[in-house]
Amino acid sequence: MRELDELFIKHSGSDLIVKRDVPLAQYTSFKIGGRAGVFIEPRTTDALLRCLRIFYNNGARPYILGGGTNVLITDKGLPYVLSTNGLKWLEDDGNGTITAGAGYSLRNLVSYAIRNCLEGLERITGIPGNIGGAVMMNAGKKQYSIGQKVKRILLATPYGKAWLNKGQMTWKYRCLSFKSTIYGSSETEKGLYVIAGAELKLSKKRDNKALKDYFLCDIKKRRATQPVGKLSAGCIFKNPEPAPAGRLIEECGLKGYQYGGAMVSKKHANFIINHKGASADDVVYIMKHIQECVFKRFSIRLEPEIRLMGISLN
Ligand SMILES: Cc1cc2nc3c(=O)[nH]c(=O)nc-3n(C[C@H](O)[C@H](O)[C@H](O)COP(=O)(O)OP(=O)(O)OC[C@H]3O[C@@H](n4cnc5c(N)ncnc54)[C@H](O)[C@@H]3O)c2cc1C
Known part of the structure; x- marks a missing residue:
């Protein structure tokens, strides 16, 4: 057993779950991926900080996993995976400010907000994953993304935790980055950080009828236009400037295109579906094929929206 593996096992306990040789497919919406050498799940922010310090002191870096709904993990597996699923707290100040742990389910949060007459999250109805x-x-749709409602973020680094305010973050299309380094170090830039939680500012309404109506209408729309219920990771590519990626892929005649156990959705061309025990390699093959076809036809290079873990498209 490697020294670092032993260290984690030594630190495991009720607030830190450590398992070896864990199949990762079960932790992703694609149901694809090899095994984690060591799978680490802190249940508290303190345990998370302990883990980051261990990684830092040993010059190692884990892959960070949330709900696994926007990732494609290599079939070969990953050495260290740090899951944030155990950080599930929720606080509500009663005046529209809610604070949630990174592992709190987005869908549960949307339902909570609507139940409690809090406006602002209904527009991300139906998006799976964790906070x-x-x-x-920066999950969202059309002109709306969650960053618009985030007031502060609790960031954990090997040096400790800190609440970052709006001025320290940059929100872009499907991407968040941090402006400043934390605790005077450059570790955040190198990537050894984890969002432990977020504070959201919502508006308190008198009743929730309009929010419920929006929610129901949105669910209906999603069912009509997306392959809901199929194994996927949401939209595979970001939408380039001139047109939605789905339309470009559809115009290349790729709806229903299959390779191995993976297939371009017949309902929405920017979704790849694991329809028959697909491997990550099958999905990568289709992604490259789509990029080539779209480039040939439109001279547009599609960029992945999903995060690839242990995989390079080049
Ligand atoms: C059917 C379906 C529909 C979808 N529809 C939409 C949509 O309409 N709009 C949209 O924006 N997205 C959509 N998605 C994508 C996805 O649901 C969102 O991006 C989601 O919110 C990702 O959350 P997650 O917890 O699953 O993150 P993961 O997939 O686990 O991780 C995504 C990335 O974030 C990093 N990460 C995760 N947690 C942390 C953390 N705590 N700290 C630091 N880094 C972290 C990971 O390392 C990875 O790089 C859809 C996905 C599916 C399967």
């Missing part, structure tokens, strides 16, 4: 992942990806 940490949604914030990291």
Whole structure:
């Protein structure tokens, strides 16, 4: 057993779950991916900080996993995976400010907000995953993204934790980055950080009828236009400037295109579906094929929206 593996096992306990040789497919919406050498799940922010310090002191870096709804993990597996699923707290000040742990489910948060007459999250109805992942990806649709409602972020680094305010973050299309380094170090830039939680500012309404109506209408729309219920990771490519990626892929005649167990959705061309025990290699093959076809026809290089773990498209 490697020294670092032993260290984690020594530190495991009720607030830090450590398992070896864990199949990762079960932690992703694609149901694809090899095994994690060591799978680490802190249940508290303190345990998370302990983990980051261990990684830092040993010059190692884990892959960070949230709900696993926007990732493609290599079939070969990953050495260290740090899951944020155990950070599930939720606080509500009763005046529209809610604070949630990174592992809190986005769908549960949307339902909570609507139940409690809080406006602002209904526009991300139907997006799966956790708060940490949604914030990291600046999840959203059309003109709206979760970053618009985030007031502060609790960031964990090997040096400790800190609440970052709006001025320290840059929100872009499906991407969040941090402007300043934390604790005077450059570790955040090198990537050894985890969003432990986020504070959202919502508006308190008298009743929730309009929010419920929006929610129901949105769910209906999603069912009509997306392959809901199929194994996928959401939209595979970012939308380039001139047109939605789905339309470009569709115009290349790729709806229904298959390779191995993976297929371009017949309902929405920017979704790849694991329809028959697909491997990550099958999905990568289709992604490259799509990029080539779209480039040939439109001279546009599609960029992945999903995060590739242990995989390079080049
Ligand atoms: C059917 C379906 C529909 C979808 N529809 C939409 C949509 O309409 N709009 C949209 O924007 N997205 C959509 N998605 C994509 C996805 O749901 C969102 O991006 C989601 O919020 C990601 O959250 P997650 O917890 O699953 O993150 P993961 O997939 O686990 O991780 C995504 C990235 O964030 C990083 N990360 C995760 N948690 C943390 C953390 N706590 N700290 C630091 N880094 C972290 C990971 O390392 C990875 O790089 C869809 C996905 C599916 C399967």
